[in-house]
Amino acid sequence: MKKLTTILWVLWLSCSLVWAQQSGSIQGKIIDKSGEALIGATVMIDGTTKGTATDINGKFILSNLDYGNYTLLVSYVGYTTQTITAKLDDDMVSLGNIKLEGETHLEQVVISGSNKSEKITESPATIQLITDSDIEEIASFNPGELLSRVKGVDFIRSGVVGTGINIRGFNSNFNSKNLQINDGRLATLVATGLPFGPLTTQIKEDIERVEVVLGPNSALYGPNAHNGLVYTITKDPRTSEGTTFALGAGNQSMLTARLRHAQVLSDKLAFKVVGEYTKGKEFEYMDSVYIDRLDADGNLGADGSVEAYNELELDRNFEFMRGEAALYYSVTDEADLILSYGASNSTYLAPTNVGRNQIIDWRINHIHLKYNSPRFFAQIYRTGSKTDDTYSIDERTKQYYRLLDAGLSDAEARGEQSYASKAKFVDDSHRWNAEVQYNNEFNGYEFVVGGQWQRDFANSKGTYLLDGGGTQDIDIEQFGLYGQVQKVFGTSGFKAIAAFRADNHEVYGFNFVPKVGLLKIGKLSTWRLTYGQGIAAPTIMNMYGDLFSGLILGNGEGFTLEDGTLVEKQKVEKIKTFELGYKGQALENKLYVDADAYFNISTDFLSPVTAIGVVSKIGDQPIEQVQSGYAAYGGLVYSYVNFGKVNTYGIDLGLNYYFTDKVSAVFNYSYFNYSVDEDNLEDNDFNNDGVVNKLDVLVNAPNHKASLGMYYRGSKFFGNIFTRWVQEYDYFSSFQIAAKSQDLVYRGVPVVENARSKDAFNYGPLGGFVNVDLGMGYHINSNFTVSGQVSNLFDSKIREFTASPFIGRLYSVELKVKLPGIGSK
Template structure:
């Protein structure tokens, strides 16, 4: 506390000096087509965080202190305008519509605001309007419409993405960030996804970076980043209430309220309660490894298809002086649903996420500290519990004893009481008009605790604690005439896997035509705590933070980071003025030390320096047989993404997206032989991605009516993820069993390849007024068999109807 008072005194002194030359500039912002005021336009002083928002009539007032001040007028869907103040006291301005949003401002490419055509990264965006026109509680559905994204849907609520190959049922290579926080689970590193605390109505935009962005955002922004930015209460006052109903017993109520008290204080609060029921689907569970044709599995024991989400957040914004914000926010969620894994499904029961965050945002400074908690007591592996249940009942144990106790004893129960501390400080500035720089440092302490259920901790007091420190920098130099050179770096030191240096460089040339970019970047995928300290199914699966010694004396090296190098060429711009727009990129990746899925390494005698019998709780049954995670190989991937947008008029538009993904590997290099069968083939690489995919959308947004028709094609592809398999019949062996479609494959059932479908979604809505809108949609209109993931039901037809009401703040109605 002793440092807080001096900090505020310094800030107040800075503000007092600025007031010496203050004067007020006012005006009106209108639309170019009709002479109507445009509310919600952000008006900022260029080069600072200071700004205001236009009122319901489009009017604004802002304080400036220099005639050389440049005001920036920015509103989503309109071209950004910059105006020199000079000696004027009144500045009225008209904004022109930006049909392709080439003036859209993003922050995920360089950690500072810049036009999307000037950023040295491939970024796809979802806007607040996109979300507002989506009549469902699940914002993840819009990820399917983004170029270059490998969208995955697993049942009613399971949505997620992968980028440029190497998907799995436990994919931690795409970093999820929300309002500057890492939104990933502490122990597994998985994106929080449905566990997140944010509701759809509070999202301002989502920025998806395709390709590595580890230099600025940390190790796990390996092949993609999903950056969710929520709404500022000062630019989105009022009450929003949304009610969604649909099939699968879907019922969702959401609320958001934001209020501005005065120039210094504002707050917002959100809440959601959603219930639904998963599609009818029962997976097969096999008690032993016999692969006799015709062997039948057991149905999942005590499968519960009920889904429930409760989540909410609150935030307070305080502005002590112009240009400085202090923000306190927190959130919580409680989730129950079914989640696919490498070994069947997990029954997620009352999984709680909490966070508390404090931020300082000033003209040149950014600092934050936040704490994340993850808690569950009753989540379990359905697959393992089913195996235990039928094994014990076949031995004659009483039903109630098996149900309540013995069915969990083989490691089925997952408890979690993990937490994470994060801190960050950042400084940004510019030298004259040409050189911009950002430098920062981050600290992270992970404290994982599974209460002895799925990690190598022993009890609720035994935290696995790991520290990590990173420093980063970003530099932009503008040569003039639209040419910009960008450089970034990150030095990251992890307590277990050591130090890594990650550079990124890019050249961008932009203008009225759009922007062309050429970039080179390095990324890493870091082993998670589960990879390093996992203890699953009584030690059959063990983490590899220390290496293993096999019975024949062979040493298995401890797992380290996967390294990725990417070269990318991209273009985003206009081909036919106000009509045809293109967004395209091509890339080439070099991957080394690939992080494997869990794999059997053989009978072991030691983990690190510890005898395996002292580590493996199921040693009596397994005799030291261990499955773990390793690094291997070097291989290349490549591809391109193409997006075309055509605007028939201001209301009607069409979008066409196409992506190609390819790969090659040195078949003569036995370091690429992941499964140690003496041959290098696709079962070593496990790409798990379609070579081709495409989508087409027809969108209409009028004064009252809005809607869309969306179709998506995904080419058929084989998929392998540890125990899970989805592949056509072929002359290959996976996990010791021939690959045969529509047949048992070791521990799982092979229903055949994923993808190979074309689906159609339609939506339609009507705005009764600026306050009330009613909309509906049907996903998978023709009820096509849409299989995109293993250990999950095919996604059938889903329909929903949503009523949304937007009201002004209570005292301003």
């Protein structure tokens, strides 16, 4: 009997083990509400990194699963994520058709408004989204083109490569007032504070979304989140496993190849690598360089005027190599440790206040360690910037002709001596940043507190900074503390927020930046009233610049003029913003409205380069010890100062209408204007001509702009047509001018259209155009997609920026191949 019992026990245990080891598969089909298959939808097992994507028929299969209960998360860009429960107790379990509902604008989640995840309707800021679908459907290597379709943004195209934005006025050719952040990391140059733009290390296929914040957000992000913020978030390899290869071509000799590979190695470990190579040729355009040339008798040219010359040895070719790699480690089910590295090498033409720069092999790199959990966030990263051969084309051209006039041969004048007047810009700078953050809830109050540290090490090897000829870094440290608390008042729908930032900078001192807001959150709409402040801080270039042998010097120490007058050192520019916003839906989920109105008070402007006068001291140092070209200039200095008080105001309106699940339209309109006390000559007469006018304020923005887009997004075919109108407007930025003829004098020369100004040619106002872009594509199957795009469809004559060409028609085609991850099936 005992023996029989033992045998039965062994048989039962064996059967139990066999049963426990049984495995099967879960399958299904993902469709939209019209019944059409959704290709590439993601199906993940909740709490794990195991998942898959749907095929060309919208079908998926999860294989090699142990018997048991599973929770599946089904997601697709533009649709609401659905949670499905499934019990696997057979070799194959079919879930049938799983229908996804389109995600509404009120359900979108953002992080840039409060530095943590929240619904866009609950964020205390005006935020615009560029989604994964938007990026996927543009057949260009440059996703920055999509910024032209964002409400409230002044989009600027300076060529095939150069794209940029300004928000709510005060634009210039050297604009550092719009902060760029990539994955929580400052994406700005160390010395100039300018956004990376084309220097970025990211590639298009790795971008999950871009959040654009309109208006100041310095309370959480610090100096230079002044006019706005562009926050780019890349994809997590655990939810985007697989390999993507893109190959594109277009006019202007454009070729691009991009690769992204993401792989889950285990429940704990995943990684991704991305890379890009792009090349082409800029639009044909030669900027005029005006030069004083002397004849044999030592006089100006025959007509007694300054002569115009073409840019010396202009190279219109551009080339980009960039890449990133990241390792994701799951410390716990809710906490991640992420290590990433990125680098880029870029060659292209860039417009500046004084003509164009020939960017040659400018290298950017970063290494970034980040810890993220539901309550804690911490990061530390190093950003490097290096170039050896970048130069100012304008200044090098002038020096070339100076050398010819001095009797040198053409070969000698084109050689190393052509850079002798500091035309060359060398950069060997780096920056360290660190941040810690904690968030929690206490007695119904949600709060976020954090601290940031930054230390800049700028070095130009003596080419454009006061860095001791490159023997010592310009070493500057700053700290910031920030916090935000918010409270929801019961079921009333009211939510109040208060935020602050306290910064201390080694050069320009302490600043406190507050923000408060009240939201009324309803089921279908949200109203928002906010008051916030922002600051635009002087950059290292503003404080310690040394350009063209000391003719332009930074104002980090203050100046003493020859007559004893003191010129104060620079301080931060300040802005106070009152804003009323609304976001809601109407017409039975057909129409979505996003609108805001704002009023800004701006003070202590950071001026463009301006004449300071004849200087005797910079700080405590005699000017002859600082200005390397003292023998020629005699202490005459151009620099930057604070001045003025201007009020700006405007409205932004965005309408999204959905005719069907697949067909939609978007309409954007913005109005902007300003007012200034014309009787306040002491503060607002910047150029000291006895009159306060637009040449003192330099708003440089159109009063009106609008756009209209139509989109079709089917499971196979997609397409869009987007039309943008920008009212013409006058633009002045240091040497640069683009304005209609009028009774004004700029830098000593009358403002006349299609004529020479003092240092540049005035082609007339910017804007004043209607631009049409067309894009379309086709998903051949779940692996292959072809698409094409034409920008400026009708080849209109468009000039969007100074020191830049007229933008002609651009077209490109792209083939994209997507292969599922090794662990996806």
